[in-house]
Amino acid sequence: MNQTYAVAAVTAVVLATVLIGALGLRISRTTSDFYVASRTVGPGLNAAAISGEYLSAASFLGIAGLVLLQGPDMLWYPVGYTAGYLVLLVLVAAPLRRSGAYTLSDFAEARLESPEARRLASLFVVGIGWLYLLPQLQGAGLTLEILTGAPEWVGGLVVAVVVTGAVAAGGMRSITFVQAFQYWLKLTALLVPALFLVTAWWGDDAPRARFDAPAVFREHTTVTMDDTVRVDVDAPLTLTVSGRVDSTAYEGDRVALAEGGHLVEAGTTLGFPAGARVPERAANGDDPLGWSQPLADGSDGHQLYATYGLILATFLGTMGLPHVAVRFYTSPDGRTARRTTLVVLGLVGAFYLLPPVYGALGRIYAPELTLTGAADAAVLVLPDRVVGGTAGELLGALLAGGAFAAFLSTASGLTMSVAGVLSQDVLPSRGVRHFRLATVLAMAVPLAVSLVATNVPVADAVGLAFAVSASSFCPLLVLGIWWRRLTPPGAMAGLVAGGGAALTAVMATRAGLAPEGWPHTLMAWPALWSVPLGFLTMVAVSLATPRRVPAGTPAILARLHLPEDLVGRPRPGQPEGAGR
């Protein structure tokens, strides 16, 4: 891939982000502008901003990689991300806006009239936000490394600096413009190359992608392994090897590998003849495969369970993601919040039509990615592989720019919401200056973690954020909005039980503490039991503490559900929940 084009594209995206952010700064005058864009963002602009923020690198690069590796079953990820917005729309959107709170912690405090519940909610907001920021920074590092060969920490640092600058300078108003721009950039960056790729594929007699058998090399391909890996060869294979295979050194020799497992050491170059089947990379728990982690291996029962675990986590987890929730406060009223969500569903759905195309084409034209494990790079390398020439390089650069927009937009949204909570609940006094300080803090922690712990698998971090959010904030929001008898002790017990259980289960799996078989599957995909656990704990403890039902519950519920014109309360310019 041509580095000059890619670097130019990434630089252009970063510059455009800074410029639009600066433009926003000039019209971002009041504190209210800063936090919630004065609540005057219309459905069109706001929906593009929400979509731009929501479509992270996991969507832009990860889904295609997953499909390439695992086949069409992985399309549950984008479907889940989209359906999550539908669940959010029908259960939460309008009441959340009408609650007049700014962050999820504000909602907890307003609904439960309890500072303790607020603090606990803040803890979860910051935790989930950091969990989600970490993979964005690491993904940026990985992408820049693939594109330019820069050391892995550079990409994360670039994203961190640009995002901190844009958020701290312009706040919500400028971020809204930046993210709306980035949605359209991401859509264009996937759509245009996809058209070229499909045309080229059509001109190539439209070969079919096969997912029920190992992928096949279409032409003679040389693959350099970056890490030491065990591969499974399912039929005798003759290839050229420079490096070490099964502890034997070769220098460009022809080697016949027998059926079975072989150890290929880092730095080895393998030359496969055309028509050879791509050896399977053996599953290895410590292997960072990017976003491309298998759902579950093993029998059909596990697979079905894992699929439903994923469905539940994504369907219910979306509403509790801090950067998603904070966006609803920028709508003028509950009705607009609903309509905005409808537009978001259209925009997000349109975007998700594209990544599967890259996944299927990647299976045909870049099958060696299943062997090197860099499947997340499928989107980036395809234009060069399929179209080729200067056109291929330009399209590749466009995709690189789009990928960077994905890192930037999601990271800005997360930083914005985490900083909002930090500045209200942790730092001593409010005001724009403290918000800026909070922004630096919000980004510094995940950046430090990403620099220290380079091998935290990104897929787990994203999946974990969804599972924890579905088990903690989903019960809080749904019961808080629709159930009169929720009490502060109940809500706090539910947050800790549901969210804590999901967090512990996934962390334990990650640490290798889960036994093989069903316990492993249950703990790796906790949503199916941790979400009911969160709901049941909240209900049971609330029913056991009936005297703690907040006195203002009827008034709050009326405010959440009545249309604004009926209540006739003045619409303050300041975020109401911020006035502590």
Add this chain to the structure above:
Amino acid sequence: MPVEPTPARRPRRETVTGVPRSARRPPGHAPARSEISEQTTLGHTYVRSLMRSQLRAALYALATLALLVGALPLLFTLPPALGHGTAQPFVWAALGVAAYPVIWLVARWYVRRAERNERDFTGLVEGR
């Protein structure tokens, strides 16, 4: 319903037979409206009725989602289980393309229904 205030465009023909009930209320406040803002039992009943209709709309939408999208994994296991080969073309069509318009249509139905519920409620409360 309490007695309606006399229409404002015909003020001269007003026959006063007692203090109209609405005269005691601040202008611009329909009776039901103040029941709600003063949080009487009747006001709570109004709010509950709105919540119930909105929750019903939400549950209809969620049930449709569960039926049309949530049941797909089970459906996908059918062809291999029945020995009819693979479900893959169906998986591509359903998850790659068809799911999104379905989700959007459910969302549009819900938004319209919820707005209608609110309009009906406003009409009821304002006595129109």
